[in-house]
Amino acid sequence: MMTDQITLDFCKVHIYDYYMVVTVNMGINMTVYHNNILKGVADSYFKNKPFVYITHRINSYSVDPSTYKETAKINNLVGFCVVSKNFMAKSTAEIEKLFLNTIPFEIFDTLEEAISWTKSVIH
DSSP states (O other): OEEEEEEOSSEEEEEESSEEEEEEOTTOEEOHHHHHHHHHHHHHHSTTSOEEEEEEOOSOOEEOTTHHHHHTTOTTEEEEEEEOOOHHHHHHHHHHHHHOOSSOEEEESSHHHHHHHHHHHHO
8 A cells, every 4th residue: 555655856756565666767867865865765654664665667767886885774675676677677687686685686577576576575
C-alpha cells in the first residue's frame, strides 16, 4: 500500500510500507548530492525500519559510481533493485552491482517482480 508520493526536481518517489520506488528524470546525472536527498527521504519514512530501494528505470540517466559508497552506509537498507526492460540499463546495473556489494542487489523486468522480491528480503 502506497503511503506517500514525493516529486523532487530530479525524480519521483513513491513510498510504501517497506520499500520506495524511485523514478529518476531523463538526462539526470545522479550524484552523492541527489543520493543525500533520497537518503533524507528514506530516513524520514523508514527510521530504524528495514527497507528496499527500487529504482524504476523508465528514463535514461547516469549514476556517479561514488554514490554507491554512500548508499552502502544506509544501515536499514536491506535490498536494492533495478527495474528495466532496456538491455543497456541492465548492463549498467550489472556494473553498479560491483559497487554496492554489501546488500542483495537484483535486476528485474517488471515492478511486480521487484516488489515480490522485496517481500522475500524483508521477511
